[in-house]
Amino acid sequence: MSADPAPAVEVEGVSRRFGETVALDGVSFSVRPGELFGFIGPDGAGKTTLFRIVVTLLVPDEGEARVLGLDVVEDLWEIRSRVGYMPGRFSLYPDLSVAENLEFFASVFGTTVEEQYDLIAPIYRQIEPFRDRRAGALSGGMKQKLALSCALVHRPDVLFLDEPTTGVDAVSRREFWDLLDDLKAGGLTIVVSTPYMDEADRCDRVALIQKGRILAVDPPAEIGRRYPLPLVAVRADDLHRLPGALRRFPHARSAYPFGAEVHYTDARPDADPRSVAAEVRAFLETEGFRGVEAAPVAAGIEDAFMELMGAPEGEARP
Amino acid sequence: MSAPVAVEAYELTRRFGDFTAVDAITFQVAEGEVFGFLGANGAGKTTAIRMLTGLLAPTSGRARVAGHDVYTETEEIKRSIGYMSQRFSLYEDLTARENIRLYGGIYGLTDAQVRARTAELLRRLGLEPYADAPVRSLPLGWKQKLAFSVAMIHEPRVVFLDEPTGGVDPITRRQFWEMIYDAAEGGTTVFVTTHYMDEAEYCDRVSIMVDGRIAALGTPRELKERFGVESMDEVFVRLARPEAGAEDAS
Numbered sequence A: 001m002s003a004d005p006a007p008a009v010e011v012e013g014v015s016r017r018f019g020e021t022v023a024l025d026g027v028s029f030s031v032r033p034g035e036l037f038g039f040i041g042p043d044g045a046g047k048t049t050l051f052r053i054v055v056t057l058l059v060p061d062e063g064e065a066r067v068l069g070l071d072v073v074e075d076l077w078e079i080r081s082r083v084g085y086m087p088g089r090f091s092l093y094p095d096l097s098v099a100e101n102l103e104f105f106a107s108v109f110g111t112t113v114e115e116q117y118d119l120i121a122p123i124y125r126q127i128e129p130f131r132d133r134r135a136g137a138l139s140g141g142m143k144q145k146l147a148l149s150c151a152l153v154h155r156p157d158v159l160f161l162d163e164p165t166t167g168v169d170a171v172s173r174r175e176f177w178d179l180l181d182d183l184k185a186g187g188l189t190i191v192v193s194t195p196y197m198d199e200a201d202r203c204d205r206v207a208l209i210q211k212g213r214i215l216a217v218d219p220p221a222e223i224g225r226r227y228p229l230p231l232v233a234v235r236a237d238d239l240h241r242l243p244g245a246l247r248r249f250p251h252a253r254s255a256y257p258f259g260a261e262v263h264y265t266d267a268r269p270d271a272d273p274r275s276v277a278a279e280v281r282a283f284l285e286t287e288g289f290r291g292v293e294a295a296p297v298a299a300g301i302e303d304a305f306m307e308l309m310g311a312p313e314g315e316a317r318p
Numbered sequence B: 001m002s003a004p005v006a007v008e009a010y011e012l013t014r015r016f017g018d019f020t021a022v023d024a025i026t027f028q029v030a031e032g033e034v035f036g037f038l039g040a041n042g043a044g045k046t047t048a049i050r051m052l053t054g055l056l057a058p059t060s061g062r063a064r065v066a067g068h069d070v071y072t073e074t075e076e077i078k079r080s081i082g083y084m085s086q087r088f089s090l091y092e093d094l095t096a097r098e099n100i101r102l103y104g105g106i107y108g109l110t111d112a113q114v115r116a117r118t119a120e121l122l123r124r125l126g127l128e129p130y131a132d133a134p135v136r137s138l139p140l141g142w143k144q145k146l147a148f149s150v151a152m153i154h155e156p157r158v159v160f161l162d163e164p165t166g167g168v169d170p171i172t173r174r175q176f177w178e179m180i181y182d183a184a185e186g187g188t189t190v191f192v193t194t195h196y197m198d199e200a201e202y203c204d205r206v207s208i209m210v211d212g213r214i215a216a217l218g219t220p221r222e223l224k225e226r227f228g229v230e231s232m233d234e235v236f237v238r239l240a241r242p243e244a245g246a247e248d249a250s
Helices: A047-054 A076-082 A098-108 A117-124 A140-152 A170-185 A197-202 A220-225 A242-247 A273-286 A301-309 B045-052 B074-080 B096-106 B111-124 B140-151 B170-185 B220-227 B232-240
Strands: A009-018 A021-031 A036-040 A062-067 A083-086 A158-161 A189-194 A205-210 A213-218 A231-235 A252-258 A261-266 A293-296 B005-016 B019-030 B034-039 B060-065 B081-084 B158-162 B189-193 B205-210 B213-218
Touching (some): A009 A047, A047 A189, A098 A140, A117 A140, A170 A189, A170 B232, A197 A220, A242 A273, A301 B170, B019 B045, B019 B205, B034 B045, B045 B060, B096 B111, B096 B140, B205 B220
Parallel strands (some): A083 A158, A158 A189
Antiparallel strands (some): A252 A261
């Protein structure tokens, strides 16, 4: 670790409360220069509060945060000129045109659209045919591309994107991540948050976040590899009844639907996944299921997230 | 397919000026079916749902929901359906108990019915300890389950769920789908939109809208076989990926 260059973002023990609500509870992580780093977690996990702190819009109650070696409280003006921020809510001027919004953001940072055109061109060219349209009248996908162009127009060293793909359909989401890949290839450090677990694979490293705490930080493949228990993918003709039946198996820890399958986690850490699969298949057949298939499966981000979450958010607890 | 029809549309169309948002869609949904209504942003899903819920008059075509005509019987439709959108229909300053009472009253339940339904819902959702706290203070997952329960309070024949699971954690998302299955087992028809493609697999049948038309309709298994792919995500990408760069031209 000592050979690593200075981190682009470094956060140490940051907490933030709003009244009685603890939005962030002792969060620490660091992002390397040039990294595409993702925060994965549901609404209310603290992602937006964290982003607002690192882009200097909110002061932490406790802890320290540095961006490009600069302190988010002491050096806020310098940080602001060197980072790009795309908030979760549409934050452009709806009554200005596409071109006017972009020119405005360029002028605030003392530059011009012409000077920065090469950087924003791959994104901006897609919306340029609509340059005279009011930003408020754009479709969701176009608004997203305009907001990204505006966040890039001053050539930031670090780009923070807070839930850029929320509410966006599966195809447009892929295209947005392709854009981020291109920006990363140009050397930009990118920190992005998302509630969609399937987007984790597009990041170099991800932090899983829930209720103001980071549950894990690792490359996406590594998070799956660290899954602590045998995991088996199960199929059967009656998919609706399958999770309930699997939870009745004596060694069950959990059973969750995953598309056309159910992922069954066994509570015995040292059991061989193949024998677990065989036991589960036999159990389901005695329960009257037909078309049963069961095979060990590698854990993904969503499996890991649910295992790390423990009790679900909506479950009644004393 | 022998079950009674809960929703039927025949060449249902809606134009706004010279833009055709919904272009002659035809489909039927059986009673008790979980029907996934998918499509890219701007494909026409919201316009179609607004017509089916009696909020927007069609330009042409026919549709009946719970046996009622979308042109002439919109009030009957509103009484026969439940609706929950991605942004909640709950009153955040009211408690869970008050929200249930409010919606029970709106849907014409008697006081005795409201009391019975309230007790049952609070127990089933595990919300009893928090029944008298403002909804604002509840975790998102609970709000979503409560919003769904409130949409079901008058035991509607059809319930429309517009991205009901957006932004919730993966466990709560799956618990929500168990509630959907329960509703369908009880005979309610579920008409649901989502951007999570794994959830498309949980539907009995799925339709995928592209540019105002239904580009594909079938069980998840049929659709995957037809396109020769392994997941609904791939089916969706094959259908919804427009000609390069033209996605926003509408």
